[in-house]
Amino acid sequence: DVMKEQIAVKEANRLGIPVFGIVDTNSDPTNIDFVIPANDDAAKAVDLILTYVCDAIKEGLDERKVEKADAAAAEENEEQEEKTPSRRERKSKALKKEGIIPKEDKEAMNAAVVSRYAKDEDVDVDE
Incomplete structure (x- = not known):
């Protein structure tokens, strides 16, 4: 709840940390960087939103691992090409x-x- 956690939101804004927040109709979204409009009082709604957010984070981490592996393979190929004369x-x-x-x-x-x-x-x- 953004209304209950105003101190944390202000500290994050002061430190430049992006703030993701579930904002209900009774909350002010001006201090929130990434607003998720939903009912922040319903446990099922919060659980559903967090499930999607966690899945997105896992997907992003997997993509990053693949990119690192591709970069390492490309670097290895370049080293092989340098060793092998044209x-x-x-x-x-x-x-x-x-x-x-x-x-x-x-x-x-x-x-x-x-x-x-x-x-x-x-x-x-x-x-």
């Missing part, structure tokens, strides 16, 4: 073992050699 890295390592130089590297090496021996007037390396 396809391109594996290919370049295999080519190096065989002594084959990729086309991009050949062009870069040729450009470096040409730039050493060519004069600025003779050949433009960037083209």
